[in-house]
Amino acid sequence: MEWSDVPGHLDWSGEITNLEPKLKVAELVAERVRDGDTIGVGSGSTAFLAIQAIAKRAKEKRLEVVAIPTSVEVGLACAALGVPTTSLVHARPDWCFDGADEVDPDRNLIKGRGGALFQEKLVMAAAPETFICVDDSKMVTSLGQKHAIPLEVDVQALRLVESTVEREFPVKEMALRLAKGKDGPVLTERGNLLIDIRLESVESDTQARLIAIPGIVETGLFMGFDVTILKA
Numbered sequence: 191m192e193w194s195d196v197p198g199h200l201d202w203s204g205e206i207t208n209l210e211p212k213l214k215v216a217e218l219v220a221e222r223v224r225d226g227d228t229i230g231v232g233s234g235s236t237a238f239l240a241i242q243a244i245a246k247r248a249k250e251k252r253l254e255v256v257a258i259p260t261s262v263e264v265g266l267a268c269a270a271l272g273v274p275t276t277s278l279v280h281a282r283p284d285w286c287f288d289g290a291d292e293v294d295p296d297r298n299l300i301k302g303r304g305g306a307l308f309q310e311k312l313v314m315a316a317a318p319e320t321f322i323c324v325d326d327s328k329m330v331t332s333l334g335q336k337h338a339i340p341l342e343v344d345v346q347a348l349r350l351v352e353s354t355v356e357r358e359f360p361v362k363e364m365a366l367r368l369a370k371g372k373d374g375p376v377l378t379e380r381g382n383l384l385i386d387i388r389l390e391s392v393e394s395d396t397q398a399r400l401i402a403i404p405g406i407v408e409t410g411l412f413m414g415f416d417v418t419i420l421k422a
């Protein structure tokens with residue numbers, strides 16, 4: 191058997207909710223692709239559908255594209271689709287796209303349901319232009335209405351972070367994210383833990399105050415990024 195005959199990993203790991211709008215917005219992203227683009231590829235089901243649409247369009251129109259994946263899952267999808275990949279070590283994205291869990295009226299986001307928030311934020315910070323692909327169910331009047339805020343936390347710092355967050359924030363709920371299909375907690379691509387927190391409210395300084403706590407590697411609050419919202 192040749193290497194190229196080995197089937198890739200093109201199955202999304204969970205159920206895809208709201209499939210129709212996600213497929214439509216995936217097409218909108220694919221239309222933006224130009225020959226020679228290096229594209230930061232977000233994670234989650236919408237990003238997963240979008241990279242499939244991009245791969246299809248690139249093949250049909252003979253466009254050369256290179257992807258910078260933000261998770262193992264999307265990296266495997268790129269490999270299965272025949273989309274070459276690189277990393278931030280080697281290249282800067284011309285633009286990137288991603289999904290979101292919540293979008294507020296000022297285009298601030300909660301991300302990280304899929305646990306890829308750290309690499310997603312790095313790619314977004316590196317890209318001159320970002321498209322956030324969502325449907326109406328993601329729009330909120332203030333962050334934290336529906337989703338918890340994920341915190342990526344160094345393993346050694348778990349108890350320190352939990353007690354500091356509890357002391358310094360009006361915490362409604364806090365939970366260590368547990369794995370499915372493996373005993374114990376979720377480990378991120380960087381070997382860190384995830385804590386999901388619900389706060390009484392998210393303020394403009396919440397991100398800065400959280401990231402100042404030693405042991406918090408990154409948070410799922412994406413505030414102040416100049417993103418374009420693509421909505422089906």
Ligand SMILES: O=C(CO)[C@H](O)[C@H](O)COP(=O)(O)O
Pocket residue numbers: 232233234235236237288289290291300301302303304305306307310
């Ligand atoms: O932040 C993410 C992964 O870390 C996703 O982009 C976010 O959870 C949206 O996912 P989906 O497109 O499946 O609704």
